[in-house]
Amino acid sequence: xxxxxxxxxxxxxxxxxxxxxxxxxxxxxxxxxxxxxxxxxxxxxxxxxxxxxxxxxxxxxxxxxxxxxxxxxxxxxxxxxxxxxxxxxxxxxxxxxxxxxxxxxxxxxxxxxxxxxxxxxxxxxxxxxxxxxxxxxxxxxxxxxxxxxxxxxxxxxxxxxxxxxxxxxxxxxxxxxxxxxxxxxxxxxxxxxxxxxxxxxxxxxxxxxxxxxxxxxxxxxxxxxxxxxxxxxxxxxxxxxxxxxxxxxxxxxxxxxxxxxxxxxxxxxxxxxxxxxxxxxxxxxxxxxxxxxx
Numbered sequence: 001x002x003x004x005x006x007x008x009x010x011x012x013x014x015x016x017x018x019x020x021x022x023x024x025x026x027x028x029x030x031x032x033x034x035x036x037x038x039x040x041x042x043x044x045x046x047x048x049x050x051x052x053x054x055x056x057x058x059x060x061x062x063x064x065x066x067x068x069x070x071x072x073x074x075x076x077x078x079x080x081x082x083x084x085x086x087x088x089x090x091x092x093x094x095x096x097x098x099x100x101x102x103x104x105x106x107x108x109x110x111x112x113x114x115x116x117x118x119x120x121x122x123x124x125x126x127x128x129x130x131x132x133x134x135x136x137x138x139x140x141x142x143x144x145x146x147x148x149x150x151x152x153x154x155x156x157x158x159x160x161x162x163x164x165x166x167x168x169x170x171x172x173x174x175x176x177x178x179x180x181x182x183x184x185x186x187x188x189x190x191x192x193x194x195x196x197x198x199x200x201x202x203x204x205x206x207x208x209x210x211x212x213x214x215x216x217x218x219x220x221x222x223x224x225x226x227x228x229x230x231x232x233x234x235x236x237x238x239x240x241x242x243x244x245x246x247x248x249x250x251x252x253x254x255x256x257x258x259x260x261x262x263x264x265x266x267x268x269x270x271x272x273x274x275x276x277x278x279x280x281x282x283x284x285x286x287x288x289x290x291x292x293x294x
Contacts, residue, residue: 010061013044017064024071034075041068059103066095070108073115077202082119089116111197114169121173121180122206168196176207185211189236212236216250225261228254 020037023030045065073088089112096109164170172195179187188211192204212235219226219234226234228243237243252260 009044009047010064013041013061013064016041016044017068020068020071024075029075029078031075031078034071035079038068038072038075042072062095062099063103066092066099066103066106069095070106070112073112074108074199077115077199080202082123085115085119110163110167110169111199114167114173114196115199115203117170117173118176118200118203118207121176122203122210124210172196172200180211185215185236208236212246213249216246220250220262224263225255225259227259229258231260 016037020034020041023034023037041064045061045068069088069092073085073092076082076084076088092112095103096106096113164174172191176188176191179185179191189208192201192208195201195204215235219231231247232238232240232243235243235246237246247254247260252262255261
């Protein structure tokens with residue numbers, strides 16, 4: 001009975017799937033019509049059992065469901081809908097990691113996984129970034145028993161480290177994360193002109209705005225005053241309108257000398273004495289304890 005239901009739903013889904021591919025293949029795609037077809041197909045998938053399950057032997061529905069979810073993820077980026085993108089990626093992961101031996105690998109797999117990593121970076125979710133990165137890329141080699149165990153991740157047959165270095169969709173966000181950890185913000189801004197896909201631009205813009213906000217916050221605490229031109233340079237901005245928006249969001253006022261003054265934001269401590277001797281003694285004790293442990 002279940003097989004009959006699935007076959008009926010599959011026959012109903014195929015023409016909708018073909019329409020979806022045609023709409024998404026237009027230049028530019030009709031996002032509204034695409035979204036409408038996506039919703040119709042998702043309902044059919046839920047009713048027809050197209051999503052991954054141990055009892056599902058027919059891969060036709062799985063193939064259509066995966067391709068549809070991949071279009072849904074890309075369409076979400078076109079609409080600027082981050083929650084919809086994250087939902088699509090959550091539904092795609094079983095197709096990518098649990099069904100590798102049942103359906104052919106998708107050509108969009110690494111593109112979307114790379115976009116997911118960049119999405120996490122753009123929201124400053126570094127802990128999630130490392131969890132996903134490890135989930136995908138830590139190598140498990142059965143032949144020589146070099147098995148790596150992951151915290152917060154399932155143990156899976158994973159990709160080799162070569163993927164991180166060679167695949168441009170994965171290498172790009174991984175490199176960005178390294179630049180952020182180094183504080184090499186100039187490299188992050190330069191990377192915007194070298195994205196592996198136009199879809200990366202959406203999350204890159206969010207990431208750059210997040211970085212600018214962090215830099216602006218540090219400027220308020222580090223400087224008593226900054227000239228207009230210097231502020232634009234530090235924030236990596238050439239557009240006066242973008243600079244005006246950031247200054248407005250942070251409540252900066254441009255003085256008559258064409259500078260921003262941050263004297264009111266400076267934190268003044270009553271006791272600025274640094275207990276150097278106590279800190280040095282404590283650090284030496286930590287070093288001794290670490291040496292004993294090792």
